Amino acid sequence: MATQRHTLIPGASFVDPKVLARIGNLELLARILVDGFINGIHKASSLGVSVDFAEHRGYMPGDDIRRIDWRLYARTDRYYVKEFEADSNANFSVILDVSKSMGFSSGGLSKLDYAKFLAASLTYLANQQRDRVGIVTFDSEIIERVPPSAKHLDVVFHTIDRAIAGRPGLFGDPLFRMTEFFKRRGILALISDFYEEPDIILSAVKQFRAQGHDVMVFHVLDPAELEFPYDTASSFEDMESGERIPIVPENLREQYKKLIEEHTLALAKSFTEQQIDYAVFNTSTPIDYALFAFLSARERMARAR
Amino acid sequence: MAFLAPLLLLGLAALAVPVLIHLTHRERGQVISFPSLMFLERVPYRSMRRQKIRNWPLFLLRCAAVILLILAFARPFFTDTTSLAGTLNGGREIVVLLDRSYSMGYSDRWQQAQAAAQEEINTLGPNDLATLVLFEQNAEIGARSSVNHASVYAAIARAEVGANITRFGPALQLAKSILEQSEFTEREVVLISDFQKNGWTGDEAVSFEEGIRLRPIPIDGTDASNVTITSVAFEREPFSAAEQVTAMARLVNQSDLNVTNLLVALELDGHEVATQLIDIEASGTATVSFDPFIVSEDQLRGTVRISDDALLQDNMFHFTVSSGQLVSVLIVKPDAATLDSSLYLENALAVGNTPTFVTETITVRDLNTDVLEGRSVVILNDTAPFDGPTGNALVNFVGAGGGLLAVLGESVRWTPEASDVLPGSFGTPTARLSSRSNVLGYVDYSHPVFDIFNAPRSGDLSSAQFFQQRPFTVTNPESVLARFADGSVALAERRIGQGHVLVWASTLDSYWNDLALKPVYLPFVHQLAKHLGKYVEPTEWHTTAQLLDVASMYAARGHRLEFGRDDPVAVAPTGARLPITGTDSSVFLELAHQGFYEIHTPGAVVDVPLALAVNADRSESDLATLDPQELASSVTGRAVTERLGNLVLHERSPEDAEEQQALWRYLLVAALLLLTAETVLSNQLSQRAR
Numbered sequence: 001m002a003t004q005r006h007t008l009i010p011g012a013s014f015v016d017p018k019v020l021a022r023i024g025n026l027e028l029l030a031r032i033l034v035d036g037f038i039n040g041i042h043k044a045s046s047l048g049v050s051v052d053f054a055e056h057r058g059y060m061p062g063d064d065i066r067r068i069d070w071r072l073y074a075r076t077d078r079y080y081v082k083e084f085e086a087d088s089n090a091n092f093s094v095i096l097d098v099s100k101s102m103g104f105s106s107g108g109l110s111k112l113d114y115a116k117f118l119a120a121s122l123t124y125l126a127n128q129q130r131d132r133v134g135i136v137t138f139d140s141e142i143i144e145r146v147p148p149s150a151k152h153l154d155v156v157f158h159t160i161d162r163a164i165a166g167r168p169g170l171f172g173d174p175l176f177r178m179t180e181f182f183k184r185r186g187i188l189a190l191i192s193d194f195y196e197e198p199d200i201i202l203s204a205v206k207q208f209r210a211q212g213h214d215v216m217v218f219h220v221l222d223p224a225e226l227e228f229p230y231d232t233a234s235s236f237e238d239m240e241s242g243e244r245i246p247i248v249p250e251n252l253r254e255q256y257k258k259l260i261e262e263h264t265l266a267l268a269k270s271f272t273e274q275q276i277d278y279a280v281f282n283t284s285t286p287i288d289y290a291l292f293a294f295l296s297a298r299e300r301m302a303r304a305r
Numbered sequence: 306m307a308f309l310a311p312l313l314l315l316g317l318a319a320l321a322v323p324v325l326i327h328l329t330h331r332e333r334g335q336v337i338s339f340p341s342l343m344f345l346e347r348v349p350y351r352s353m354r355r356q357k358i359r360n361w362p363l364f365l366l367r368c369a370a371v372i373l374l375i376l377a378f379a380r381p382f383f384t385d386t387t388s389l390a391g392t393l394n395g396g397r398e399i400v401v402l403l404d405r406s407y408s409m410g411y412s413d414r415w416q417q418a419q420a421a422a423q424e425e426i427n428t429l430g431p432n433d434l435a436t437l438v439l440f441e442q443n444a445e446i447g448a449r450s451s452v453n454h455a456s457v458y459a460a461i462a463r464a465e466v467g468a469n470i471t472r473f474g475p476a477l478q479l480a481k482s483i484l485e486q487s488e489f490t491e492r493e494v495v496l497i498s499d500f501q502k503n504g505w506t507g508d509e510a511v512s513f514e515e516g517i518r519l520r521p522i523p524i525d526g527t528d529a530s531n532v533t534i535t536s537v538a539f540e541r542e543p544f545s546a547a548e549q550v551t552a553m554a555r556l557v558n559q560s561d562l563n564v565t566n567l568l569v570a571l572e573l574d575g576h577e578v579a580t581q582l583i584d585i586e587a588s589g590t591a592t593v594s595f596d597p598f599i600v601s602e603d604q605l606r607g608t609v610r611i612s613d614d615a616l617l618q619d620n621m622f623h624f625t626v627s628s629g630q631l632v633s634v635l636i637v638k639p640d641a642a643t644l645d646s647s648l649y650l651e652n653a654l655a656v657g658n659t660p661t662f663v664t665e666t667i668t669v670r671d672l673n674t675d676v677l678e679g680r681s682v683v684i685l686n687d688t689a690p691f692d693g694p695t696g697n698a699l700v701n702f703v704g705a706g707g708g709l710l711a712v713l714g715e716s717v718r719w720t721p722e723a724s725d726v727l728p729g730s731f732g733t734p735t736a737r738l739s740s741r742s743n744v745l746g747y748v749d750y751s752h753p754v755f756d757i758f759n760a761p762r763s764g765d766l767s768s769a770q771f772f773q774q775r776p777f778t779v780t781n782p783e784s785v786l787a788r789f790a791d792g793s794v795a796l797a798e799r800r801i802g803q804g805h806v807l808v809w810a811s812t813l814d815s816y817w818n819d820l821a822l823k824p825v826y827l828p829f830v831h832q833l834a835k836h837l838g839k840y841v842e843p844t845e846w847h848t849t850a851q852l853l854d855v856a857s858m859y860a861a862r863g864h865r866l867e868f869g870r871d872d873p874v875a876v877a878p879t880g881a882r883l884p885i886t887g888t889d890s891s892v893f894l895e896l897a898h899q900g901f902y903e904i905h906t907p908g909a910v911v912d913v914p915l916a917l918a919v920n921a922d923r924s925e926s927d928l929a930t931l932d933p934q935e936l937a938s939s940v941t942g943r944a945v946t947e948r949l950g951n952l953v954l955h956e957r958s959p960e961d962a963e964e965q966q967a968l969w970r971y972l973l974v975a976a977l978l979l980l981t982a983e984t985v986l987s988n989q990l991s992q993r994a995r
Contacts, residue, residue: 101340101341102340104338104339104340111340193340193341195340195341195343222340225340230337232335234335234336234337235335235336235337236336236337236339236342236345237336237337237338237339238339238340238341238342239338239339239340239341240340240341241342243342244336245342245345245346247337247345252345252348255348256344256345256348259344259347259348260344263344
């Protein structure tokens with residue numbers, strides 16, 4: 001997967017047929033009411049013309065007389081109009097962290113590449129179900145923004161392709177500024193390695209939730225970040241700040257693993273409380289397998305609700 | 306164990322370097338990029354392992370390499386004299402260079418030198434080897450010892466002072482070649498000499514290899530008076546049929562003492578004929594002139610002798626004086642010649658006494674066989690070639706060894722009947738009065754006549770202007786000795802029998818040219834006369850160590866030796882008979898002793914021995930010395946150990962001991978091996994770590 005195939009659309013190479021074959025029969029359904037323009041598969045915030053009955057209301061002059069429920073008129077001798085729920089398409093946006101730490105790789109795919117596969121697969125899936133797709137990349141500030149549109153699949157792929165992990169990242173300010181972009185309720189997929197305090201992350205993500213977006217959080221981590229497999233005493237350099245500290249790994253491996261586990265648990269707990277889907281993606285796990293697990297779990301939860 | 310440079314041991318502090326490397330190297334060695342140190346920074350920092358030495362073999366290797374390097378630079382050596390004695394007595398070879406030049410005869414120097422040499426032999430152990438080299442101008446091996454050193458000891462006692470000068474170069478070269486073949490590690494050259502400055506020029510290019518030491522033992526004599534007869538000069542004057550010779554001896558006082566009432570005696574044929582008493586100041590010179598004596602015999606042996614002083618060899622000066630140094634020249638001028646036609650020629654020949662030319666001028670009509678009797682050279686000054694009896698007489702004269710110079714002037718006439726004596730034929734005179742004058746253009750400087758003009762500023766023959774000349778056609782082009790600028794012959798030679806004929810194609814007066822007015826005229830005429838008269842510069846004396854070419858000497862006297870039939874025999878001053886044998890024309894006799902050599906020719910009808918006076922080279926009388934250490938340093942390339950007393954074992958300086966043991970080399974090699982092992986080990990470790 002690391003080798004990009006040459007296609008007409010550069011970013012399309014991040015859409016792996018193997019992944020699509022695995023997740024193609026799944027749907028990326030919004031768990032909330034979305035604001036769409038055309039018919040889609042998501043529940044719209046307004047009433048529409050679906051087959052699902054919503055309510056009766058009194059006839060108002062100007063209503064289409066074809067929508068009058070004649071059976072109810074026969075019983076009540078009043079004009080009632082039958083209303084149905086509307087199905088709509090949704091805005092789907094990927095918020096992709098391209099900070100320098102995302103460029104880390106302990107041997108296989110870098111975190112950013114893995115995130116690009118994730119973003120491309122989700123975008124493709126969304127586009128297939130006629131959702132409008134867009135993307136925003138950020139590190140310490142917003143780098144690129146593609147507004148959601150049904151015609152923006154290519155542009156999104158281009159943006160994914162161009163993304164490089166170059167500068168130190170920052171949560172908070174860029175995410176706060178992003179809230180201005182997502183006025184219409186939709187689905188947001190936030191992909192990052194989340195090297196920040198859980199409180200700060202949550203306070204930033206919570207803004208989207210407050211706007212009514214359905215937020216999915218993908219926490220991408222390299223196996224080395226999870227397992228800390230180093231055994232040679234070395235200087236460890238922070239990829240973003242350049243700071244170095246001498247480390248004897250075997251002395252602090254367990255403590256490190258404990259700390260990263262606590263971090264992911266804290267994030268999971270916080271996001272769950274906010275009804276935000278959160279999953280840790282290990283870059284050593286095949287992306288189709290991980291994405292399938294995530295989406296099927298989401299579907300199951302959607303049915304349960 | 307001691308060290309030449311103990312301060313360098315402070316470098317052992319460098320041992321901290323491997324320690325620091327081991328404690329800090331790994332921290333700097335590898336840098337791992339990690340996405341974030343967010344969690345790592347929260348872990349309490351512990352560096353327990355970095356304070357430990359992780360690889361003890363590597364650490365010890367590095368420490369050992371550093372220690373060995375420092376020890377090598379501190380130049381260690383063993384000071385244990387017991388072990389040193391064992392080494393020395395385990396075998397050493399010495400070469401004793403004993404100076405026997407005649408300056409060693411000064412005062413008691415020779416006895417001192419012999420004692421010093423014998424003392425050196427006494428210090429030898431049973432396993433040691435000694436070689437005695439006696440040297441003066443040349444060096445020869447006196448004796449070599451094996452187990453018993455008595456032969457060397459005896460050779461020293463037998464050795465005598467020679468008559469030659471000091472030259473250190475050959476002796477040192479011989480010692481070097483002996484010791485370079487030696488298998489002993491302890492090799493030494495002991496140089497016993499008075500270290501005369503004249504013996505060492507500094508250009509000898511003798512250099513001992515590493516491990517050969519040179520120990521000079523200077524011999525000093527007590528300060529005593531020393532007067533040297535440096536040379537004897539002679540003034541010759543013709544006296545009747547013989548020569549009257551005045552001998553003048555030059556004396557130099559080489560010492561710092563004034564000498565008074567020094568007896569200077571002249572001996573002739575063994576009889577004292579004159580004595581004088583003179584005074585010479587310290588470092589002064591004096592010339593003693595004796596009353597003239599007549600040399601009528603073929604050869605007279607003479608000796609100038611002074612009373613004995615500290616150096617005997619230079620107190621006498623031998624010489625031989627030969628008669629027959631007169632060259633008789635007959636000038637034949639035309640009957641109608643002007644008075645001054647032979648003026649320049651006569652006056653030129655009248656000057657000088659080496660040789661003295663006895664000149665007689667006659668006219669053509671007086672020329673007959675009787676007049677030619679006893680003449681060495683006949684100059685036909687503008688007189689025609691002769692036919693008939695006179696012509697035959699001239700041919701016979703030349704064939705018997707006489708010299709003939711034909712000057713082709715105005716009056717000569719070519720006749721076909723003329724006797725064949727000239728090297729060619731001549732024509733009528735060509736005048737150049739209307740055109741540019743002629744000059745000498747080509748001169749054969751290799752010919753004895755022109756030899757002295759060869760050097761720069763030794764006479765410009767081309768300065769003379771020739772206005773008239775006679776064209777001369779030679780029968781053999783190789784006989785031309787000089788040509789004019791227009792290519793015509795100026796001087797040509799022909800050999801008849803044992804004599805020579807020269808033809809000069811112009812005049813020797815001032816009528817046809819101005820050569821007679823030029824400074825080169827006199828030497829030119831003298832050279833012509835000397836060559837034709839076969840004059841050989843007399844050698845009154847030779848110096849010792851000179852090689853005498855006996856065959857050439859005989860040839861110069863008109864004799865030709867046939868080796869194998871009449872081999873001459875030389876009798877040395879010591880009385881030894883030295884047969885002179887050879888198969889070719891060059892046979893050499895080495896003149897080794899001071900005095901008179903006699904060379905006898907057994908085949909001769911009357912054996913009149915030829916005497917050769919031989920004197921020692923007087924440069925040896927200059928006793929100025931050079932610094933022995935300086936000489937030793939220039940030969941060995943390093944400072945020299947002083948000799949201390951009469952120790953059986955020569956105490957060596959720490960530098961010498963260290964240099965000989967050269968422990969630093971082994972230490973450096975060991976350090977190199979350790980560092981190589983360290984490199985291999987650390988490479989393996991680092992590869993394993995990756």
